Amino acid sequence: MKAFGKILGLGLLGLLLIIVALGFALTHLFDPNDYKDEIRQLARDKAHVELTLNGDIGWSLFPWLGLELHEASIATLNKPTEPFADLQMLGLSVRVLPLLRREVQMSDVRVEGLNLSLVRDENGHGNWQDIGKPLPAQGTSTPSTPAATPAGEPAAQDNPTERAVKLDIDSLTVNNARVQYSDAKTGQSYSAESIQLSTGAVHEGVNIPLKASAFLSAAQPNMKARTELSGELRFDRKLKRYNFEDLRLSGETSGEPLAGKTLTFAAQGQLLVDLAANVASWNSLKVSANQLRALGELNVRELDKTPQVSGGLSIAQFDLRTFLDGIGQPLPATADPAAFSKLELVSRLAGSSNSLALEDLAVKLDDSSFTGRVAIEDIAKQALRVQLKADKFDADRYFPAKSEAAKGATAARQAEVKQQEASAVAGAGSTPLPTAPTQVSWSTDKLLPVDRLRALDLQADISFGALTLDKLPITDAQLKAKGQAGLVTLETLRGGLYNGSFEAKGTVDVRPAVPQIGVNTKINRVPVEHFIKSDSPEQAPPVKGLLTLSSDLTATGNSQKALVDTLNGNATFTINDGVLVNANLEQQLCQAIATLNRKQLSGDPRGKDTPFEELRGSLVVRNGVASNPDLKARIPGLTVNGQGDLDLRVLGMDYRVGVVVEGDQRAMPDPACQVNERFVGVELPLRCRGPLELGAKACRLDQDGLGKVAAKLAGNRLKDKIDEKLEEKLGDKVSPELKDALKGLFKR
Incomplete structure (x- = not known):
């Protein structure tokens, strides 16, 4: 027995030596390069691809079945001269004995210089769709549908008895690979170059370390990006579940949309894709883009249908103006250069491939806070829906800054007003009548983004605890607006204003070549001085009082000047409990009476306000000029009637005013103008002409009219x-x- 065992051992050793010798002989005496034609034909018959082998083939048999290809390419059979893939070298080896157990145990798999070209033609057909398809037999057509599985026989992929192949790879390395996609129908082109990929041991159900990098590019618009990816991949093919743990994606991009600027980006988190449940999630999400930092999570369901997205997003405070400038999308200059310098956001997300909603939104913009909902219901149609509440908002800060031309026009007008004001002595009436203003201060800067408004689909409902608009502090403001196909409708803008109230409605129609605007305004007992403030802080408003106004106006154009030049409509106004500031009508009256009495005033004129009980009238506006045929004012002891024009184009006025002395015969400031019964009921004429800012200071005695009064009194x-x-x-x-x-x- 002992000798038999020794003989058996020697026999097995001899058999092993024979197998090794046979493997050595096969791998050294048999050269696969001599059989390239047979290998190509085998690829045509079995794999239905056109295989081109320009380089050498290296191989080994045992214990590793090794293969090494050089300078190889693959094409479809219908286009054999147009390879969709080629490579410089492919090296891999598989253990022979585990293959018998349907286990694929590989050593290092290495791919060098892979070049994959994917092309979609004008009919939308991709060259990859013909991979593995045999050529149709002559005289027959390729069946449009795959052959049906015979009744009673389960499909191969659904056969529960078929055992899945077990993968076991020591590592995978891809160097200098390139993937290019082009679409002849749309003209789009994308590419990934210098692709580097390396992994650790690849085993199903365990974490696989992975690193990848590539240079990405796109045409129309031209974009380029450098990317790096790392993490640990885990997969379970039976459960169709894929995890990417500690995912880290980073890089930088530049191109035409960024106007030559560079965006540095990074993202990390835990990614899960469950194809059995058709869901995916990205938890512990961290994103950065230049100075922007965000946290959140994303969940996607119905992957097999129309994917639906949900999740949460939190963006830390950042400078929006600096961020947009850094990606080549600068904001227009605003009246306040510091506007948009602070922005932070917290919201829930909901959306799909063509919609996005920010629910439970909380936004802080500079000194304002907003809560509510903002949604794009249809991205393709720009269907924007806004429902917000704000604590306070200063809209003036965000209006476009004045151009140099507009600033120059404003300065020129201010200079003209100051010159007129310097020569206007309130109360005396002895200086010449001011001349009509000629300087236009209205800006010719573009007001409306016409192209955006024409494409906008808007529904907005915004409320403000406090809203500053055109320097007016509005309380409990409510704004409702909608826009569709170039017609924007202001359904209401209302609120409290200086213990009064106001409401405005209107439309902006940008469908015609020249925008058309209509506004209906109602103001109830609001101090009028806040509407007629001068740009010069030292200049007091010419009149004070509680304004009640109703107007219905239209205009066309896309600048302040164009709108004023084409302003048309009607208005009525009343000012109660008011004051004509720095304008002493009593002194004007005194001058008129002294003139009629042929006496000289003994004292110098004194600046003094003139209170009035009511000032009212109506306006008919035609092309920027408002005619006021029925101006009336009630002043204690006096009645004032007037008519004239307000030229809104140059903010000038030209009025003829009659002051009627009533029965009140209070002592006048100068003995030369004491009122007696002869002057009761007599209308003393005034002429008011000049910039609106002067108010009653621009009024002088009408000498011609005063002569007629004198003649009447003499008679x-x-x-x-x-x-x-x-x-x-x-x-x-x-x-x-x-x-x-x-x-x-x-x-x-």
């Missing part, structure tokens, strides 16, 4: 003297009826 005085003489002469000698008849002769 009345002569009549009174004649009546006195008749009374003395006739006495009681004639009847009263005859006296009246004789006096009436002198009235004619």
Whole structure:
């Protein structure tokens, strides 16, 4: 037995030596390069691909079945001269004995210089769709549908008895690979170059370390990016479950959309894809883009249908203006250069491939806080839906900054007003009448983004605890607007204003070549001085009081100047409990009476406000000029009537005003203008002309009209003297009826 065992051992050793010798002989005496044609034909018959082998083939048999290909390419059979893939070298080896157990145990797999070209033609057909398809037999057509599985026989992929192949790879390395995709129908082209991929041991159900990098590019628009990816991949093919733990993606990108700027980005988190449940998630998400930092999570369901996205997002405070400038999308210059310098956001996400909603939104923009919902219901149609509440918001900070031309026009007008004001002495009426203004301060800067408004689909409902608009502090403001196909409708903008209220409605129609605007405004008992503030802080408003206004106006154009030049409509106004600031109508009246009395005022003119109970009238606006035919004011002891024009194009006025002395005969400031019964009921004429900012300071005695009044008063005085003489002469000698008849002769 002992000898038998020794003999058996020697026999097995001999058999092993024979197998090794046979393997050595096969791998050294048999050269696969001599059989390239047979290998190509085998690839055509079995794999239905056109295989080109320009380099050498190296191989080994035992204990590793090794293969090494050089300078190889693969094409489809219908286009054998247009390879969709080629490589410089492919090296791999597989253990022979585990193959018998349906286990693939590989050593290091190495791919060098892989070049994959994917092309979709004008009909939308991709060259990869013909891989593995045999050529149709002559005289027959390729079946449009795959052959049905015979009844009663389960499909191969669904056969529960078929055992899955077990993968076991020591490592996978891909160097200098390239993938290119082009679409002839759309003209789009994408590529990934210098692809580097390396992994640790590849085993199903365990974490696989992975690192990858590539240079990505796209055309239309031209974009380039450098990317790096790392993490640990785990997969379970039976459960169709894939985990990418500690995923880290980073890189930088530049191109036409970034206007030559560079965006540095990074993202990390835990990625899960479950194809059995058709869900995916990205938890512990961290994203950065230049100085922007964000945290969140994303969940996707219905991967097999229309994917639905949900999750949460939190963006830390950052400078939006600097961020957008850093990616080549600078914001327009704003009235406040510090606007958009602070932005932070927290929200829940919901969306799909063509929609996105920010639910439970909380935003802080500079000094304002917003809560509510913002959604793009249809990205392709730009269907924007906004429902927000704000604590406070200063809209003036975010309006476009004035251009240099607009600043120059404003400065020129201010200079003109100051020059007129310097020569206007309130109350005396002795200086010349101011000339009509000529300087236009309205800007020609573009107001509306017409192209954006034409494409906008908007529904907005925004409320403000406090809203500053055109320097007006509005409380409890409510804004509702909608836009569709170039027609933007302001359904309402209302709120409290200086213990009064206002409401505005209107439309902006940008469908025509020239925008058309219509506005309906109602103001109720709001201090008028806040509407007529001068740009110069030292210049006081010309009038104060509580304004009640109703207007219906239209205009066309896309600048302040164009809108004012084409302004048309109607308005009515009333100002109660007001004051004409630094304008002493009493002094003007005194000057008129002194002139009629042929006396000189003894004192210098004194600046003094003129209070009034009511100032009212109506306006008819035609092409920027408002006609006011019925101006009326009630001042204690006086009644004022007037008519004239307000030229809104140059903010000028030209009025003829009549001041009627009532029965009140209070002491006047100068003995030369004491009121007596002769002046009661007489309308003393004034002419007011000049910039609106001067108000009543631009009023002077109308000398022509005053001459007519003097003539009338002289006639009345002569009549009174004649009546006195008749009374003395006739006495009681004639009847009263005859006296009246004789006096009436002198009235004619």
